[in-house]
Amino acid sequence: MTDLPPSDLTPRAARPERRARRARSALLVALVVVAVVGVLVRTLDDASLFFYPVDEAVELRAELGEERFRVVGSPQPGVVEAVADGRTVVVFTLCVGEVLADVVHEGDPAELFQPGVPVVLQGTWRREDPPLLDALDRPAADGWHLQTDHMVVKHDNDYRAEGAELEPCGTAP
Amino acid sequence: MDILATESRITTGSRGTRLLGLAALAGVLALLVFAFVLTDPDVRTHPTSGEEFGQFDAVRLLYLHVPMAILTYAAYALCAAASAGYLLRRTPWWDVTAHAAAEVGTLVCALVLVTGSIWGRPVWNTWWEWGDVRLMTTLLLFLLFLGYLALRRAAVDPESAARPAAVVALVAVLDIPLVNRSVEWWENRTLHQKSTLAELKIEDLTLFTLVLGIVVFGLVVTWLLLHRFRVGWLERAEVTHGIDRAIAERRGVASTTGVDSTVGQTREES
Numbered sequence: 020m021t022d023l024p025p026s027d028l029t030p031r032a033a034r035p036e037r038r039a040r041r042a043r044s045a046l047l048v049a050l051v052v053v054a055v056v057g058v059l060v061r062t063l064d065d066a067s068l069f070f071y072p073v074d075e076a077v078e079l080r081a082e083l084g085e086e087r088f089r090v091v092g093s094p095q096p097g098v099v100e101a102v103a104d105g106r107t108v109v110v111f112t113l114c115v116g117e118v119l120a121d122v123v124h125e126g127d128p129a130e131l132f133q134p135g136v137p138v139v140l141q142g143t144w145r146r147e148d149p150p151l152l153d154a155l156d157r158p159a160a161d162g163w164h165l166q167t168d169h170m171v172v173k174h175d176n177d178y179r180a181e182g183a184e185l186e187p188c189g190t191a192p
Numbered sequence: 193m194d195i196l197a198t199e200s201r202i203t204t205g206s207r208g209t210r211l212l213g214l215a216a217l218a219g220v221l222a223l224l225v226f227a228f229v230l231t232d233p234d235v236r237t238h239p240t241s242g243e244e245f246g247q248f249d250a251v252r253l254l255y256l257h258v259p260m261a262i263l264t265y266a267a268y269a270l271c272a273a274a275s276a277g278y279l280l281r282r283t284p285w286w287d288v289t290a291h292a293a294a295e296v297g298t299l300v301c302a303l304v305l306v307t308g309s310i311w312g313r314p315v316w317n318t319w320w321e322w323g324d325v326r327l328m329t330t331l332l333l334f335l336l337f338l339g340y341l342a343l344r345r346a347a348v349d350p351e352s353a354a355r356p357a358a359v360v361a362l363v364a365v366l367d368i369p370l371v372n373r374s375v376e377w378w379e380n381r382t383l384h385q386k387s388t389l390a391e392l393k394i395e396d397l398t399l400f401t402l403v404l405g406i407v408v409f410g411l412v413v414t415w416l417l418l419h420r421f422r423v424g425w426l427e428r429a430e431v432t433h434g435i436d437r438a439i440a441e442r443r444g445v446a447s448t449t450g451v452d453s454t455v456g457q458t459r460e461e462s
Binding site (some may be wrong): 027040043044047048051052054055058061070071072091097107129130131132133134135136139170171172173174175176177179180 | 223234243245246247251254314315316317318322328331332333336339340342345346348349379380381383385386387388391393394395396398421
């Protein structure tokens with residue numbers, strides 16, 4: 020113990036690198052707090068947007084009015100691409116069970132968009148028939164359509180070669 | 193002997209961890225072969241149109257993403273268990289274990305978010321879906337443990353951060369059931385599919401490769417945990433050694449200047 024070299028034991032100010040480390044850490048903590056709050060705010064903001072199944076969306080049509088919402092359902096066979104007002108749109112019919120709703124989707128559809136594969140669309144109700152109604156295989160043709168601009172594919176969890184099922188669209192052919 | 197004087201000889205490796213590392217490396221190579229070569233892409237034929245549909249090659253990310261998600265849960269659960277152990281026992285072993293598990297868990301959780309996002313672009317048509325309960329609770333889990341790690345870094349003395357960090361870990365881990373069950377509890381609030389393994393909607397080589405992935409990532413995470421634990425333990429030893437050395441220096445000075453060198457010592461020491 021006694022052969023240790025003598026040390027300068029005068030009290031010293033905190034080393035600059037230690038202060039810098041504390042400042043960096045405090046900044047990191049602040050960033051994490053901001054990120055957590057941001058996530059919560061964003062989640063709560065989105066909480067009003069439920070995935071309504073098509074049948075519920077049709078039932079709540081009057082209540083939803085011009086409100087933007089998400090709707091989930093299976094596209095029926097018979098998808099028509101068209102140009103409306105200079106923009107590319109995809110027209111098809113969405114269904115859950117026997118309930119149908121015509122859709123005019125603005126923009127390119129999802130890469131894996133296929134009849135029978137459920138999709139989640141985001142948009143609003145419009146009180147008019149969609150364009151190219153006659154070209155659809157089995158349209159709802161009820162004087163309404165969903166005007167959407169955001170499409171994501173809701174993939175199932177079945178990875179069996181023979182087990183994967185398409186969601187049937189009512190009595191669609 | 194001054195352990196830090198032999199710094200060049202200090203290693204976190206041992207015969208066991210080297211063997212484990214080799215097994216993990218071989219496992220990763222085997223997993224890559226199974227995931228990207230031997231298994232088939234997810235291609236199905238549409239019953240009416242006859243067109244092909246499915247996830248195609250994107251399904252291969254399943255063999256990485258799902259095992260990583262499971263190992264994230266495991267690492268954070270270990271962190272919470274070790275944090276509880278620390279609050280009960282107050283020994284550094286528990287604290288260093290909790291810290292190591294949180295760090296490894298956060299790394300794996302980040303990879304879960306990245307691989308999920310890469311998978312989501314071709315399959316869902318989006319990199320990220322704000323408001324999706326599964327995605328948001330996972331992001332929140334990542335941020336909570338990032339906060340845990342930031343808290344630990346903010347303290348110069350690891351001892352002072354141990355207790356608050358343990359409490360944060362025990363709170364943050366409560367998000368895991370929400371992440372895991374979100375696809376069941378909020379079926380109309382999540383784009384994410386339900387658990388494939390729980391419903392066993394997977395078979396043959398696909399199932400084998402997924403299970404292989406879980407085993408391989410288990411080895412990788414264990415290897416990382418052991419090394420991170422040993423690094424943490426050495427860091428702790430360095431701090432303790434520094435304090436011991438400073439005390440020894442003060443006593444040395446005191447003895448040469450005639451000051452009572454027993455001041456500050458316990459009765460047993462003096």
